[in-house]
Structures are given as C-alpha cells and as structure tokens.
Amino acid sequence: MPVHFETVGVLTGTIYDVRVYPSAEGISVYWMDITERKRAAERFDRQQQTNQTLLQAVSDLGNGVALANAKARLVFVNEAFCRIVGYTTEELLNIPSTWALIPPEDRATLQARYQQRVRGEPVPENADLTLIRKDGSRVNVELAIKTLADNEGVQFIIIARDITERKQSEAQIEELNRDLERQAAELQSANAELESFSYSVSHDLRTPLASMDNLLRLLLDDYGAQLPESGQRVVHLIQENSSGMYRLIEDLLAFARSVGHPLNTQTINMTEIARQVFQELASAQPDRQVDFRISELPAAQADPVLLKQVWVNLLSNALKFTRGRAVAKIEVGSGKLEVGSETSRVSTSDFALSTSNFYYVKDNGAGFDMAQADKLFGVFQRLHGEEEFEGTGVGLAIVQRIIHRHGGRVWAEAAGDQGAGFYFTLERAALGDSPNAAPSSVQRISPESQPVNRKETMIRVLVVDDHQLFRQGLQLMLLKANDIQIVGEARDGKEAIELAQSVQPDVILMDIEMPGMNGLEATETLKAMGHPARILMLTMKTDERDVRAA
Secondary structure, three states: OOEEEEEEOOOOOOEEEEEEEEEOOEEEEEEEEOHHHHHHHHHHHHHHHHHHHHHHHHHHOOOEEEEEEOOOOEEEEOHHHHHHHOOOHHHHHOOOOHHHHOOHHHHHHHHHHHHHHHOOOOOOOEEEEEEEOOOOOEEEEEEEEEEEEEOOEEEEEEEEEEOHHHHHHHHHHHHHHHHHHHHHHHHHHHHHHHHHHHHHHHHHHHHHHHHHHHHHHHHHHHHHHHOOHHHHHHHHHHHHHHHHHHHHHHHHHHHHHHHHOOOOOEEEOHHHHHHHHHHHHHOOOOOOOEEEEEOOOOOEEEOHHHHHHHHHHHHHHHHHHOOOOOOEEEEEEEEEEEOOOOOOOOOHHHOOOOEEEEEEEEEOOOOOOHHHHHHOOOOOOOOOOOOOOOOOOOHHHHHHHHHHHOOOOEEEEEOOOOOEEEEEEOOOOOOOOOOOOOOOOOOOOOOOOOOOOOOOOOEEEEEEOOOHHHHHHHHHHHHOOOOEEEEEEEOOHHHHHHHHHHHOOOEEEEEOOOOOOOHHHHHHHHHHHOOOOEEEEEOOOOOHHHHHHO
C-alpha cells in the first residue's frame, strides 16, 4: 500500500511531496520539491479572498455585480444585479449566455468588443447600455467591466448601476434645451419685430412731425404778421402738440430700447457719469439756481448706455420738479441697505443676505403723495397735470425696466410738498444677459447643472386663458422682461387651481371668460384656499359688470 504525504525541510523550509512505495525487495521513496507550487496556491487563495471582499464592498454600495467567464456565461451575481434585470440568482446562473440580456440590435457590436477583451485588446471599460429584463422591459444601466486573468483563464467582473432615472432626466433636459432654443428663436424674432417697429416709429411718425414743425415755422415767419392773434395762438398750439407728440415718440423709443438693447456690462464710474449727466442737463437751464451736491459713489457693473439713461431720467425729473423753488436742491449719493432695515417700500427679500449698495437722487421739489407711489413706474402714469409739469409719463418706467434688467430694484419716497427721493440698486448682472452677449443667446443646461437659473428677484407668473394663441402671445410679451419667469399655463379655472398649488406662482394672469370653471370662480376658490398669489383679471370686454366683478 503506497504512502503519500508532504513534509517541510527543517533547515531550508523547502516543501516536499513524498511518496513511499513498499515492495518485496524493500521500499522506494520519491521526493518532489513543490515549494513554488504551494506558495502560488496560497497567493491565489489570498487574491480570491481579496476579490470577494471587493465584490462585497461594491455590492454594499447598491451596485449590481456579476462575474462572467470567457464564454460570456455568468458564474456569479449579487442580489442588486438580480433586482436590476428582474431574475433570481439561479435563473441568471442557468442562462446559457449573457447575450440573452442584450437587445438584438446591440448584440453584434457588443460581441465584437467582448472578443477584443478576450484577446487582451484595449477596449473602453465604461459604457451606458440597455439590458432586457425578465418581463421584457428595458432598463438603462452604466457598466464598468474589468478583466481578470488567473489559472483558470480570463474572467470579467461586471459592475452595473441602474441609470434609468438619470436617462429620463437627461431626456427632460434635452427637451428643455430644445424649448429654450425655440424660445430664443421666438425672442430673436420678437426683437427683430421690435427693431422694425422702432424704425417704423422713428421714420414714419417722427419725419412727418418734424416736417409739420418746419412748415409751421415757415408759416409764422412768412405769414405770421398777416395772421390775427387768435390765428397765431392756434399755430402755437399746433406746434406745442406736435412737440409733445414728438417727445412721446422719443420716450416710447427709449422704452423699447431699454427692453431690446443687449447688455454690455462694464465697470462704471458712477460719480463721473452722474456728474456729467447733471452738467449736460443744467447747461440747458443757465438761469436756474441749483445747489447740486454729489458724494463719492461706489462703482457698478452695468451697461453704460442704459445706466446713463437712468441718470438722465432721474436728474431731469429732479430739475423739472424743483422749477418752482427759488433755489433747487438736488443731492446724489449712495448707502448700504441693511437686511432688516425699515427703509420705506423695501422688502428685504429683494436683496442679498448681507448688505446692498443703493444709489439715490433727492430733491426739494414738488414731491408726490406716497399713497400713489405704486403708479410712479407705470407707462404713461403721471401724478401731476400737464399744466404744472410737462412730460409723457414714460421716463420712470424706463428707469424701472433698466434697473430690473440689471437685477436690481427701484423705489421712491416723498413727503407731500417737501421733495422726493428715488433709490435704486444694482445687485447683479441681468438675468439671461452676460457681458457682450446678445439677448438671443442661450445657456445650454448640462445634466450636472440646475435646469434653470432662478433668482430671488424673479417674479413667477402663471398664465390662464382658454385661447392658446393669446397665452403664447402674452408669454412672449412677458418674457421680454428679464425678471419674469413663466412657471406654467392653464386653459381653464380648474387647471389653474391645480397648477397654482403645485408651481406656487407669485402672480396669476387670469382670463375671466373661460369654458367650464371661469376666471372669477377660480379666483374665489383660490382666495378661499388662502393662496398668496396676486391675481390679475384679464378680459377683452369692456362690460362694466366684468370690471366690477374683477
């Protein structure tokens, strides 16, 4: 009976495989040095333990882990991998080939890559793939494949992560990008129409007014002496009205430019620009006594053309409304607006969390009633009669639009006949505008970024109307203002209530006449629910009952 055992040399540590064969003549003993073989086996065991530890660690992170041999057959899967593809462990290990999990249209390409791996050729280790689940549905996964070579041949560790939600998000973002590009094209078209309108107003309206003024001057020069006094008064009235119309057109064009003008943001010396504007305005009124004071103003990041228009409008108003004072006092300065301050008509939510620079123009002029302050910045809004102070009521609307485009706020304070103060901030670059960028440029959204830039100063608007074209047109007009964000649109009152609860708008533009639940009913429901949004009622009718109901 042969005897087989292993022994270790005491002095050398060499491992021997010993075989003893007894016979009639005696015994035969065979010795074989197996030291290297034993040590290699021990290294292999340790490596296997390390691999198992790594596999378990990856599994603990929630990733699917599988091990496939050179024939693409699975020899190991963890529970996470089973959940991803919807099979049990036993079912996966009995599948003849992993190619059953690959969609038919992708198999040829992936099989070619797999063979490249088997041959040891370089192949990308990471890929996004689609797998077929047991129920026939498909799942998007991110795979990382590592090659292992051991005594048993080539094997592959497959680490899988379900990225279905990520793919859905990417698809939504791509759709959003397409929508942004569409809106950009519409905005570009709207800007082109605005430019065309501005040209038409400039050429077709201003030109005949200028001709009319010239003809009236000729009439007075050549035939003024022949006209009775009443006739001369009529000619002067015509001149005054045509001049007023000319100023109105100029102001409307300035208002249009404040919307469509692309921002060219630069560092501006506010002290210098304010002083220069005042000197230009005051030079046209040399007989006035004006005590003008200006302190050193902090520099600002803004468009120099538009910001100069702000100073022109504010300072020209100050000069105009101090006309009745023997000595006009106009002060230009700046300050820090502290959060929590009780500055009149300022909400601290409009400003940064620490402090904000603000600029102001104060005067000792006619002032205004603070109860009417909300009307100041509206187009064609005037708090004084034409007999007292000339003007079109557009200047402050232009100021507000420009300041809003720069991400700031503007407000006013007054005390009866004691003068007025106008304040504004320039918090940040205008939303959607970057230096030297046209307004039609679009910032594409990457999967890693937030899908829309939402500032604290944005006004969230919900548009409600049963006519799609009207909704679209209204949105196009609103989107020209950089501080407005359209958060949704609804076709009737019921949809409006549902959307208002989910998107939480600041303002709801609500049509009155709609099929189903009309705007008045929806408004009453929202008010009963305590919804905080301001609701503006819209109607094409001029029926007094609609006006009273709204």
